[in-house]
Amino acid sequence: MSSPNADLISIYEKNKASSSSPALATCKALMDILETDNSATYAEFVAKLQKVIETFESIEPLIEVQSISEIFLRFITLTASEYQSIDEMRKALKLRGNLFLDKVVNCTQKIVKYGHPFIYEGSNILVHSYSPVVLETFLFVKKLGKRFCVYVTKSAPDNSGEIMYNKLKAHGIQCSLILDAAIGHFIEKVDMVMVGADGVVENGGIINKIGTYPLALCAKAFNKPLYVLAESYKFIRHYPLNQADIPQPIRGSDKRIRRKSGTVDESGPLVDYTPPNYITLLHTDLGTLTTAAVSDVLIQLYL
Amino acid sequence: MSSPNADLISIYEKNKASSSSPALATCKALMDILETDNSATYAEFVAKLQKVIETFESIEPLIEVQSISEIFLRFITLTASEYQSIDEMRKALKLRGNLFLDKVVNCTQKIVKYGHPFIYEGSNILVHSYSPVVLETFLFVKKLGKRFCVYVTKSAPDNSGEIMYNKLKAHGIQCSLILDAAIGHFIEKVDMVMVGADGVVENGGIINKIGTYPLALCAKAFNKPLYVLAESYKFIRHYPLNQADIPQPIRGSDKRIRRKSGTVDESGPLVDYTPPNYITLLHTDLGTLTTAAVSDVLIQLYL
Structure with a gap:
C-alpha cells in the first residue's frame, strides 16, 4: 500500500x-x-x-x-x-x-482585459523573466493589430527570459533578449516596464523573480511606469520591511529554480521584494488597482 | 617581407x-x-x-x-x-x-594608496566585474590585517566576475559571487560599492562594464557610497548625454569581450555610462577627486 x-x-x-x-x-x-x-x-x-x-x-x-x-x-x-x-x-x-x-x-482573461489598454500602438516594453499572464496580454494586444516591441531580460540563474523570448518570437511579436545587467541601457529606450509577480504583499509591493527590484529602481530613475500583472489569489498577508525580511516559506519558491540550475550560488536568493513606491499600477482580475488598494482587498478576503 | x-x-x-x-x-x-x-x-x-x-x-x-x-x-x-x-x-x-x-x-600603486583608507575594518563591499586596480586595493588592505567581506557580481556576458572571485579567494579574502540580478538584494547588506572604470568622461561620469549603471542606481537608492578606482590616463574628452550617446569607438571596447563569449545577444551593448551624480568619489593616481574635478584635470592635460 x-x-x-x-x-x-x-x-x-x-x-x-x-x-x-x-x-x-x-x-x-x-x-x-x-x-x-x-x-x-x-x-x-x-x-x-x-x-x-x-x-x-x-x-x-x-x-x-x-x-x-x-x-x-x-x-x-x-x-x-x-x-x-x-x-x-x-x-x-x-x-x-x-x-x-x-x-x-x-483570472488571466480578466487581467488581460484590464491590462491591455495600457499597451498603445508603437510602445516599447521592457519585461523581466517569464510571466504567463504578461505573455497572454501581449498575445491579446497583438491580435488587436497593435504593433509594439518587447525587450526581455534573460533572467539568471534559470534564464527563464529565454522561454518568454521564444514564445513571443513564435507568435510573431517583435522582441529582443537582453542581459540582466543591460537594464540600465535599455530603460531609456522603453515606454514602460511590465512584470508579473510571485506574490503581492499587504502594502502593494511585490515579491518576484530576482532582478525585479533593480529593474524597478531603473524605471523610477527614468520616470517610466512599472505595471504589475498579478492574479488576486497571489495577494498575501505579509509586510516585508526589506529584502532580508521576505519570510522563509516564500523564499522557498527558490527551490524549484534551484533544482533546474546547477550553477547557482547557493547563498543567493532567487526572489526579491519591490516596495510599492516603485509600482505605478497593479492590473489584477479585480480591476486595475493602486498599490494602496491591495490592503483593502486583503481585508475583504480575510476579515 | x-x-x-x-x-x-x-x-x-x-x-x-x-x-x-x-x-x-x-x-x-x-x-x-x-x-x-x-x-x-x-x-x-x-x-x-x-x-x-x-x-x-x-x-x-x-x-x-x-x-x-x-x-x-x-x-x-x-x-x-x-x-x-x-x-x-x-x-x-x-x-x-x-x-x-x-x-x-x-599608477596602480598610487590609487591603492589613496583608495585603501576608505575600506575600514569589517566593511562589506559590493564590486562589479573584474578590475585589476580594485583587486590590488583589496590585497593591500588584506595585508594591513583588516577584515572585510566582498560581494562580486558575476557580470554577464563574459562572467568576468568569476576571475575576480577566484583571485580574491586565492588570496584568502572572504568573498561571495552573486548574480547580476541580485544587486537589489545585496545592496542593503553592504557598506559601499567599489568599481573600476573603462573610461572617465569630462563630467566625472564613468563608462564601464555593462551593469555598472543599475548598480549605481541601487547604491543611490540605499544611500551607499559608490567609489570609482581609475587611472588618470583613462580620463577622456567625451561628454555622453545618455546611454545611446556613448561614442562608437568606445563601444568598440565590446569587441574583445564579444570574441570571448559566443552566447551574447549581438544587439546589446557591453559598456554603460554612469552619470556623475551617482558617484561619490574617484580614487585616482592624482588623488581622491570629486567628479567635478575631472574636467579640471582634463583641462590641465589637454589645454
Whole structure:
C-alpha cells in the first residue's frame, strides 16, 4: 500500500498535468480531496486539510500554492458554524469550491482585459523573466493589430527570459533578449516596464523573480511606469520591511529554480521584494488597482 | 617581407606580453616605434604616429589605449615648436616618454594608496566585474590585517566576475559571487560599492562594464557610497548625454569581450555610462577627486 503522502503527491501531479498554473492545480487537487473525504467531524476535516496543504506546499513551494490553500481553508473556517452537519458543510463547500475554481480559471482573461489598454500602438516594453499572464496580454494586444516591441531580460540563474523570448518570437511579436545587467541601457529606450509577480504583499509591493527590484529602481530613475500583472489569489498577508525580511516559506519558491540550475550560488536568493513606491499600477482580475488598494482587498478576503 | 601592419601588430603583442595593462603595452610600443623612427620631418613623424595609433586601437579597441595614445601625441604637438631639429625633438620626446612610462607603471600603486583608507575594518563591499586596480586595493588592505567581506557580481556576458572571485579567494579574502540580478538584494547588506572604470568622461561620469549603471542606481537608492578606482590616463574628452550617446569607438571596447563569449545577444551593448551624480568619489593616481574635478584635470592635460 502506498503511503498517504505518496497518494497526495500523485493527486497533485495528476491535476498539475491538466492545469495551466500551480494555483489551479492546487485548487483542483483540494477539490479532489474534498470529493473523497469521509471525515466524521469538523475538526478532523480541518486537521486533514491542513496536512494536505502542507504536503502540497512542500511539493511546489510557491506563494500562489500557499495563498490559494489559505483562501480555501478560510472558506471553511469562516462558514463552518452555519451548517448543522458535516455532510451539509461538505456539500456547501463543494459548491463554493467550484465557483472559486471558475474564478481562478478566468483570472488571466480578466487581467488581460484590464491590462491591455495600457499597451498603445508603437510602445516599447521592457519585461523581466517569464510571466504567463504578461505573455497572454501581449498575445491579446497583438491580435488587436497593435504593433509594439518587447525587450526581455534573460533572467539568471534559470534564464527563464529565454522561454518568454521564444514564445513571443513564435507568435510573431517583435522582441529582443537582453542581459540582466543591460537594464540600465535599455530603460531609456522603453515606454514602460511590465512584470508579473510571485506574490503581492499587504502594502502593494511585490515579491518576484530576482532582478525585479533593480529593474524597478531603473524605471523610477527614468520616470517610466512599472505595471504589475498579478492574479488576486497571489495577494498575501505579509509586510516585508526589506529584502532580508521576505519570510522563509516564500523564499522557498527558490527551490524549484534551484533544482533546474546547477550553477547557482547557493547563498543567493532567487526572489526579491519591490516596495510599492516603485509600482505605478497593479492590473489584477479585480480591476486595475493602486498599490494602496491591495490592503483593502486583503481585508475583504480575510476579515 | 611582412606588411607594415603586421610589424606593428608584432611590436604591440610583444609589449603586451610583458605589460600588466593594455595602456602600459601601448605606451611601451609607442616608445619602441620612437626608438626606431627615422622620419625626416615633423609632419612625416606625426602622420606615421597617427597611423600606428590607429592600428593599435584596432588591435585592442579599449578606451585606455585610445587615451594613452592621445596623450602621447599631445606631448609632441604641444612642444614641437620648441625644438630646432627633428632629432632634438625625438630626443626630448624619448626623455618625456620614459617619464610618462614611469608614471603609468606606478599608477596602480598610487590609487591603492589613496583608495585603501576608505575600506575600514569589517566593511562589506559590493564590486562589479573584474578590475585589476580594485583587486590590488583589496590585497593591500588584506595585508594591513583588516577584515572585510566582498560581494562580486558575476557580470554577464563574459562572467568576468568569476576571475575576480577566484583571485580574491586565492588570496584568502572572504568573498561571495552573486548574480547580476541580485544587486537589489545585496545592496542593503553592504557598506559601499567599489568599481573600476573603462573610461572617465569630462563630467566625472564613468563608462564601464555593462551593469555598472543599475548598480549605481541601487547604491543611490540605499544611500551607499559608490567609489570609482581609475587611472588618470583613462580620463577622456567625451561628454555622453545618455546611454545611446556613448561614442562608437568606445563601444568598440565590446569587441574583445564579444570574441570571448559566443552566447551574447549581438544587439546589446557591453559598456554603460554612469552619470556623475551617482558617484561619490574617484580614487585616482592624482588623488581622491570629486567628479567635478575631472574636467579640471582634463583641462590641465589637454589645454
